[in-house]
Amino acid sequence: MVSLLYPNDPKVPEEPAEAQEPAHFRDVWLDRVVGEVTAGRDAYHLQPLFYEPLTSVAAIAHRQDVFRDLETPDTLDALIHFGEGMRDVRQCRELSTRSRNPRQQDRWFLEGVARYGQTIVRLADQLLAAAPASAGLQATTDYLQQYRASDPFQVMTEAAATLLRELAAVQHIVHIQGSRVAVRRYQGEVDYGARVADTFAKFRQGPVAPYPFQEAPGGDLNHIEARIVDLVAQLEPHLFRRLEAFHRDYRDYLPHTVARLDRESQWYLACHEYVERWRAAGLPLCYPTVADEPGPVVIRGAFHPALMDVMPPGHIVRNDFLLMGPERILVVSGPNQGGKTTYARLFAAVHYLAQLGCPVPAERASVSAFDQIFTHFQRQEEAGHPESQLEGELRRVRDILAAATPHSIVLINEAFSATTVRDGRALGRRVLERLTTLGARTVYVTFLEELSRLSDATVSVVALMASESAGTRAFRLVRQPSDGRAYAASLAARHGLSYDQIRQQIGGTPS
């Protein structure tokens, strides 16, 4: 079995069963990420491939290797052209099936086969030249070399090319006078449109309106067009009989392996295009190290990719995560709008993308595998009666604690804020104690900063204002005890109007 997505290993499922979007997707903003990644590729039905994180280090390496290959422009180019070529092939096939004119069906079918042949040959050539290093792409290259050299493929593409060449050579004249339509062979008559353009060429200056005309109708030939085709077919009877035979002879030409390769390469291209946007915006990406067993978490310079849709890349602040030794729980406090929730989302998003085998949005990432992700986020629409809200929250946290394992990731965001500070602190302490015992990796966002000093498993992270410019506030989350320091700077500097700031902005030389 040749697959770009899974190593050739019988233990790995060939294709996830009909998968549902995981429950945490919305809270972690992975729904937005996957929506953006798969945008414009609906036809491939890629979403389910994002719903099943990989379960072995080998499978992750298999995909990371393919992604590394895609950083070679030649390999990337090969897959992009393959995707475009297959899109054309599918469209031709659809046109052939939908047509009601037999001559037109034959012609669309021929078109599809011809484009398919070109697409395969080009991919085989390009992959061979690019010499990919990954097991997935090497197996693909080998398969394509065999396939293109096979007799059936050779004979079919040769026949298609010959027919196309001969059909393209047929040029004819149509003379319309009122209701009379006459068709004859072309004999070198002068191009009149070009002469008109020449006559008026001297007025040509800038660009002008393109004058789009009515679209040529798609679908079937109408009876006038069919009559014209019939007259042309009368001029070339032999050619049209061979076209008919070709369609009959090659009905089922597309192997399953190629169709599958098409979809899988689209998954990689979708991810690749997405992460290239980070690179283009000057943001980092890296291939994470994923350990099988629980261990330290080191993530440097990470950002949530969904932020790219809501702010200019220059405003995105990057953050670090560090959990060493006994540390398991990041307790995040700081001012409102300080990016605390995004910080929690980011922790899970980096882990999830890593376990899909994708590059992750960080300078460096070393994580260990998770089994499940649990989130408890307070949502606007749930704000109801305070008592029932608190009860609902407690039930859900209890469910999470019951289902989570030491391999799980838990995000808890502003829990128990519907009650008094005293109650909230007491409940938060209990929950954190249980999470500490469990040992699950946790990000706990709270306005009760004292919860960060609970044990040596908890680490305090504080949102600090990094800069204030042009009306946007950016926060960086820093591992340090919370003390509520205020941010202060001079008046002019806050407006970017200090002497140095102005000099730097204008860039003139001193007189």
Next chain:
Amino acid sequence: MNVHLAFPDRDLDVTAPLRWGHEDLILDLQLPPLFEVMAGGEALLGRVARHALLTPLTDPAVIRYRQAAWGDCLAHPEPVQAWHTLSRDGAAAARRERAGLYTRRADSILHASRRAMGLLLSTLRDLRAVADAHRADFQSAAFQGLTRTLQRELDDAYLAEVGDELRTLAFPGGVVQSARLGPGLRSTDQVVRLAPPPPRGWSVRRLRRRREDTASFMVHPRDDSGHRFLGEWQNRGLEGTARALAQSVDHVLAFLQALESETAFYLAALNLYRALSPYGPLTLPDPAPLGSPRALSVTRIWDPSLALQQHAAPVPNDVQMDTARLLVITGANRGGKSTLLRALGLSQLLMQAGLFVPAASLEAPIVVGAFTHFKREEDRELTQGKLDEELGRLRDIVNHLAPQGLVLANEPFQSTNEGEGAAIGTQVIGALVDSAVHVHLVTHLYELASALQSMYPTAAFLRAGPPDGPSGPFVIGPGAPEPTAHAEPLYRRIFGETPEDRQPPSPAEPFLSATADQDARTE
């Protein structure tokens, strides 16, 4: 075929976006009365004038190109006006011919374009006749070039050729097209062809054989959809020809539009010249190229907006700057400081539009982007919010500034107390000047002005003094800043005098300066 009256190498594009900050320039330099005079009742003239004034040229060669063309227009306005009217009316008539053409059918477009082109042909003939009659009148490269273009490109032979082409485009013998069969057997590569007449000397037998090679069918007279499909098929082949002709009409219209706009520029200048000449001297300025060490030097400069509003000749001023790019104007309220600042800004725009300026003589460096930062009514209140807003506006200007830019600042940093205002102001103005930005500053802040004086000893300092006599004008002349200027608003506030009371101050009043030169003048 190009007009090129406004630029030696391109057309004037009045639809190009204006620079950032142009709204402030219009407001602060009080440009609307000027635009109105320049329009003279014709909206296009006003639009072109507005665009040209707010899109300053930076190449002295282009400025001189326009100055020369303006000289031709002033000496011979008739052909300029004639071209303007002909191009405007000719284009309008052709557009009417195509108006209501919402179809995307090639035959309709072809037909309407044929009629429009027929009308344009006669306009082109008239334009050339004006060129023929006035060729000897022009001295400037711009108008000589246009005259030559019209005579060379629109000669009789060419105009006749266009006329013939328009007749052929009616397709009296039916439409002949070549075609191929595309991927879905739908006709493709449809090209309209001229059927060659049968060569002379062909025998009857060969003619008959040619007919035998032809297969044909008739669309039944009652087959309505068949006729429609046939029309659609034919239209697809006509697209290229229809597009070529329609675009040619667009190109001729673009040429006429360029001619209309670019003559409008000079006619607007003519309107302004005629309106301003009663009030004071007008002269062609001498622009110093970017980076040249030549400094601003102007005699008898006056503010046209004020003249147009008051229907009276304003007081002229002289300004002589040294190499430092900083001009600081201090002194009495109502002393004409803002008026002078406006006159300087407006002259800069007029010069860089390639026009005359309101002065007896003016030599000025070309600047890259001029910006105004004027005190606004709403800034008067002393609140932290106002200062934030003012600094925000200043920051926006800084973001758009480049070296060799110009900032006209009228009483900035007044939305906070004097100490803080001066401290911020010294920092900001100093950074601008050191970044090679030209700054013209009007300020009441003594601390700011005196700090700038010690930082930039070669900067130009002017001071507005009180009037010579009871009804005499305020005088602005060279003078160091003095700490007394803000005594006057204090006086006015305490004594309840409104700005409309143009009472000359009595000699005993405390805001009079104590320096020797002013004492000499007042006594």
